[in-house]
Amino acid sequence: MADCEPTADRFMDLTVPEYAYMFGFLQADGHLRQGAGNKGRLSVEINVRDLDLLRAFQRLTPYNSSITERIRSTNFAERSHTAIWTLCSLEARTTINRLGLPYGRKSMTISPPECAFSRRDYLRGVVDADGSVGHTGQGWPFVSENAQKLAADLYYDGCLSLDRKKAAADTLKTWVRPVGMRVAPPRRRWTAWEDRVLLRLNDDAAAAKELGRTRKSCAIRLWRLRNGQAPMPSAR
Numbered sequence: 175m176a177d178c179e180p181t182a183d184r185f186m187d188l189t190v191p192e193y194a195y196m197f198g199f200l201q202a203d204g205h206l207r208q209g210a211g212n213k214g215r216l217s218v219e220i221n222v223r224d225l226d227l228l229r230a231f232q233r234l235t236p237y238n239s240s241i242t243e244r245i246r247s248t249n250f251a252e253r254s255h256t257a258i259w260t261l262c263s264l265e266a267r268t269t270i271n272r273l274g275l276p277y278g279r280k281s282m283t284i285s286p287p288e289c290a291f292s293r294r295d296y297l298r299g300v301v302d303a304d305g306s307v308g309h310t311g312q313g314w315p316f317v318s319e320n321a322q323k324l325a326a327d328l329y330y331d332g333c334l335s336l337d338r339k340k341a342a343a344d345t346l347k348t349w350v351r352p353v354g355m356r357v358a359p360p361r362r363r364w365t366a367w368e369d370r371v372l373l374r375l376n377d378d379a380a381a382a383k384e385l386g387r388t389r390k391s392c393a394i395r396l397w398r399l400r401n402g403q404a405p406m407p408s409a410r
Contacts, residue, residue, distance in 0.1 A: 180236040186269050188291035192234055192334045197291075198299025199227075201275055201284045206267060208277045216261045216270060224336050227302075228259040237263035298328040302336045362387075364395055366407035372396055373407075 188194045200218065208214040218228065228241050239261040248254045261267070271277065274287050286296065329335055329343035372381045378393035385392065398404040 180234050182236050182265070185234075185236055185266065186273060188273070188287055188289060188296065191292045191295040192230075194292035194295035195299040195302075195334045196231055196234060197270070197273060197275070197287065198296040199303045200270065200299075202300045202303035204275060205279070206271060206275050206277045212264045214262070214264070214267055214277070216267055216275075217258055219256050219258045222255045222257045223338070225257045227334075227336055228257055230334055231259055235261060235266065237261060237266045239263075294328050295333065298333065298335055301328065302339050364404075369395070369399060369404075369407040370409075373399060 184190065186193050186197060188197055200216070203220070204216060204218045206214070206216050218231070220228065222243055225241070225243075232239050232241060239259060242258050242260070243256065244258065245253060245255045273289070274284060276284070286293075325343040329340050333340070368385050368387075371384055372392060372395060375381045375384065376396070378389050378396055381387070381392040381396070382389040395404065399406060
């Protein structure tokens, strides 16, 4: 941990790496609930195996907060054992809300804070709360050599993070591209003109010849257009 005394005047100073990480995590996986009057609470519920992270949040917070555990059956597991960190202070909630964590259900429109903040620590918080770090089922790193560089920058020695994701990031450091494994070319994005051609021909084989794309690519794009999974091009 960096030198960071948990005092009210420094609470959620996002230039401090630990607070930047904490805020990113809260934005991605926290719940800010407003009750009657000035009542309300901020809560984060995660798997009990990551309990140490909630204890770190508690140490960083100069207001009374609590950590509880519960075991229940969910849609994802017959036995779910989780830990919940709860903070009720109005002053603390107001600070976090003003930085960009809205009240109510988890927001799909959160964005990075507008004030100065430690960018890599903030991003690591978002990734820890709602992202994947490590290797694919085929043993390749997410996403390539670029993923190795990103993971090394985000999960530096001594940073606040989920231990299991820090360990996963560390495994990427030793990955070397196998001899003969090609580097995938940049993905070619679909243009409105190509979409119009594809819809006009309404045939993946013909479109593949016309557009210089693979038949599979044209078939998938055509399906997405027909089923509302991709926006229809404007008529010209």
